[in-house]
Amino acid sequence: MVRHKTYAFMFAAGLSFLLAFATTGLSKDVSWAEKTSALTPSASAPTGTLTANELKELTARGEALFKATFTDLDGVGRPGATQAILPTKARSKALNKFARTSGLDAGSCAACHNQPFIGGAGDFVTNVFVSEGFTNADFDSTDPQFSNERGTNHLFGAGLIELLAREMSTDLASHRKQVLADARKVGKSASITLITKGVNFGILSADPDGLLDLSNITGVDDDLIVRPFSQKGVMTSLRQFSVNAMNHHHGMQADERFGDRWTGEADFDEDGHNDEVGAADISALVAWQATLPSPQQTFPKDEDWQQAAIEGEKAFGEFGCDTCHIKALPLKVLSFSDPGPFDVSGTLNSTSVKDSAIYDLSLLAWTGSLERNEKGEILVPLFGDLKRHTMTDQSNEQLGNEMLSQRFVDRTIFLTSELWGVGSTSPYGHRNDFTTLDSIIRAHGGDAAFSKKLYSDASEDSRLALIAFLKTLVIQP
Ligand code: HEC
Numbered sequence: 294m295v296r297h298k299t300y301a302f303m304f305a306a307g308l309s310f311l312l313a314f315a316t317t318g319l320s321k322d323v324s325w326a327e328k329t330s331a332l333t334p335s336a337s338a339p340t341g342t343l344t345a346n347e348l349k350e351l352t353a354r355g356e357a358l359f360k361a362t363f364t365d366l367d368g369v370g371r372p373g374a375t376q377a378i379l380p381t382k383a384r385s386k387a388l389n390k391f392a393r394t395s396g397l398d399a400g401s402c403a404a405c406h407n408q409p410f411i412g413g414a415g416d417f418v419t420n421v422f423v424s425e426g427f428t429n430a431d432f433d434s435t436d437p438q439f440s441n442e443r444g445t446n447h448l449f450g451a452g453l454i455e456l457l458a459r460e461m462s463t464d465l466a467s468h469r470k471q472v473l474a475d476a477r478k479v480g481k482s483a484s485i486t487l488i489t490k491g492v493n494f495g496i497l498s499a500d501p502d503g504l505l506d507l508s509n510i511t512g513v514d515d516d517l518i519v520r521p522f523s524q525k526g527v528m529t530s531l532r533q534f535s536v537n538a539m540n541h542h543h544g545m546q547a548d549e550r551f552g553d554r555w556t557g558e559a560d561f562d563e564d565g566h567n568d569e570v571g572a573a574d575i576s577a578l579v580a581w582q583a584t585l586p587s588p589q590q591t592f593p594k595d596e597d598w599q600q601a602a603i604e605g606e607k608a609f610g611e612f613g614c615d616t617c618h619i620k621a622l623p624l625k626v627l628s629f630s631d632p633g634p635f636d637v638s639g640t641l642n643s644t645s646v647k648d649s650a651i652y653d654l655s656l657l658a659w660t661g662s663l664e665r666n667e668k669g670e671i672l673v674p675l676f677g678d679l680k681r682h683t684m685t686d687q688s689n690e691q692l693g694n695e696m697l698s699q700r701f702v703d704r705t706i707f708l709t710s711e712l713w714g715v716g717s718t719s720p721y722g723h724r725n726d727f728t729t730l731d732s733i734i735r736a737h738g739g740d741a742a743f744s745k746k747l748y749s750d751a752s753e754d755s756r757l758a759l760i761a762f763l764k765t766l767v768i769q770p
């Protein structure tokens with residue numbers, strides 16, 4: 294009898310705990326409410342070309358979302374789901390809402406991306422533990438067998454990066470069409486060199502019956518879509534990344550991936566909160582990131598440094614650094630459409646909506662100061678090639694510290710870091726664990742071994758000049 298009473302008591306206590314959990318929180322709509330007022334989960338996403346004012350309003354909301362410390366009232370947490378990119382149920386509920394490893398690992402986007410300003414990079418303490426999330430979703434160890442540890446990179450100029458990648462993907466798709474047509478026409482196999490914007494992605498061959506030989510393409514996925522985000526170069530768009538990040542870091546699940554339409558559940562993460570993040574919220578976040586000004590080379594007052602930086606820029610070419618860190622890539626068009634053309638299910642794309650929004654980046658004063666070439670194309674000064682390279686060899690494995698391949702990309706292969714802004718974002722490397730520019734340059738192996746050798750064999754003055762140059766590539770206030 295006593296025992297039954299105890300059970301009854303426990304049941305009642307459990308029930309009232311559950312009820313308290315479900316109804317907890319002061320949700321009345323007052324101006325000091327503990328929820329994020331910039332979130333508008335049921336609003337519809339913007340469409341058509343935005344005016345300068347509309348764009349300003351939208352990016353202001355995006356900035357507020359990027360800075361917001363999300364709360365229980367917003368739907369923070371994912372007790373029933375993991376950080377995985379594909380909606381995945383947790384095998385068992387996590388003990389704590391926050392965990393440095395598998396997340397939640399931060400209150401806001403800006404908690405990590407803040408060096409030297411919000412939208413920027415982050416120190417080692419903001420590293421993220423990236424696992425593919427299917428088998429090891431709820432790991433609680435920093436041991437590299439469970440996750441790849443990545444440093445936070447900055448987002449300045451990210452809209453231009455995505456636009457470049459889209460134009461490159463479009464070019465590569467037309468190369469593929471061309472080689473298929475050629476093979477059909479001549480009735481035997483044909484080949485084409487995949488060059489876009491001067492970047493060489495290898496050779497694509499086709500048989501007359503339409504069979505493609507992908508074995509000689511390099512630095513890009515088999516679908517020939519250039520994925521410019523994450524240090525691995527495996528993420529397609531700011532939109533895809535923002536949906537990933539909202540879930541991974543904050544347990545804020547975007548409807549377009551975790552909502553009823555895809556998962557059959559309105560509360561996939563089982564936190565008692567339906568419809569946490571709407572399409573309009575993701576659009577605002579994307580708009581803010583896509584319009585962040587690009588870093589610009591800035592010369593210091595110190596005349597010795599100025600002189601050294603000029604020498605260093607020459608050395609950058611002589612050492613072959615610019616074979617991967619290409620000074621600038623030409624961009625044809627400055628209108629950023631969102632949702633964009635290359636995302637797949639789980640992120641809205643231009644075919645899944647009636648009408649994308651278009652952000653005309655030429656409305657922004659900073660784009661006016663970018664140089665143009667003789668064809669009128671904008672020269673995006675990224676110091677990158679948006680291509681993946683092997684970074685280790687037998688004699689230099691410093692960048693070979695990851696144990697898990699990500700999305701079928703080998704563990705020693707990384708996307709060329711864009712060096713614009715590198716003067717403002719120490720420490721360096723994909724794990725953020727090189728304290729000097731000299732040490733990350735010396736860590737270059739594999740495809741970059743020749744360049745590293747030219748650097749390390751050069752005179753100390755040339756090497757110092759190179760550093761002087763890299764330190765002029767800063768993020769401006
Ligand atoms: C706990 C730290 C942390 C938080 C919080 C965080 N990020 Fe990041 N972010 C990172 C790291 C680390 C990377 C690099 C990931 C990689 O290379 O795999 C990154 C990369 C990115 C990128 C790709 C940039 C590039 O050039 O490759 C975007 C876009 C981004 N974050 C957006 C966001 C948004 C939006 C939020 C908030 C919803 C957010 N991040 C919250 C740490 C963080």
Ligand code: HEC
Nearest residue numbers: 612613614617682707708709710721722723740741744748
């Ligand atoms: C074969 C292509 C290639 C060449 C050549 C190359 N790099 Fe890199 N570089 C990369 C890749 C890929 C990364 C990302 C490495 C990582 O962290 O995994 C990188 C990273 C860097 C970084 C770190 C950026 C950051 O934000 O952490 C610096 C600095 C850098 N390179 C400078 C140079 C210099 C200087 C040279 C010439 C001496 C050079 N690189 C030559 C491909 C190259």
